[in-house]
Amino acid sequence: MLGILYSVKVYDFGCPSCGFESRNQIGSPDGDQILTDVNTEFAQYKLYACLKEKKFVGANVLDATFDGKCPSDGSALQEVTTEEARCPRCNTKLKVEESKPLSTSDSAAE
Ligand SMILES: [Zn+2]
Numbered sequence: 001m002l003g004i005l006y007s008v009k010v011y012d013f014g015c016p017s018c019g020f021e022s023r024n025q026i027g028s029p030d031g032d033q034i035l036t037d038v039n040t041e042f043a044q045y046k047l048y049a050c051l052k053e054k055k056f057v058g059a060n061v062l063d064a065t066f067d068g069k070c071p072s073d074g075s076a077l078q079e080v081t082t083e084e085a086r087c088p089r090c091n092t093k094l095k096v097e098e099s100k101p102l103s104t105s106d107s108a109a110e
């Protein structure tokens with residue numbers, strides 16, 4: 001039996017046309033998340049495209065502060081799925097690769 005199973009997956013998106021690249025996490029962790037004193041017991045990460053900035057914006061849709069708009073410019077976000085991911089710059093269908101999970105506690109790059 002496996003221990004903690006996280007269903008949050010990290011995907012690498014790449015545009016074969018213009019070179020756009022993005023790495024984002026999608027999904028929701030299972031109930032084994034360690035409960036902290038902040039109310040982050042539920043998280044569901046979705047991927048959105050900000051057409052204003054022409055980039056991907058990851059969001060926790062269960063975060064009360066998330067209202068479907070880009071946090072930096074307030075424009076309406078478009079949901080992106082891994083099956084139908086298109087480049088926010090040139091609308092080419094993106095290559096999608098599942099990546100290794102990001103470490104949440106260590107942000108130091110190797
Ligand atoms: Zn592109």
Ligand SMILES: [Zn+2]
Nearest residue numbers: 050053070073
């Ligand atoms: Zn934006």
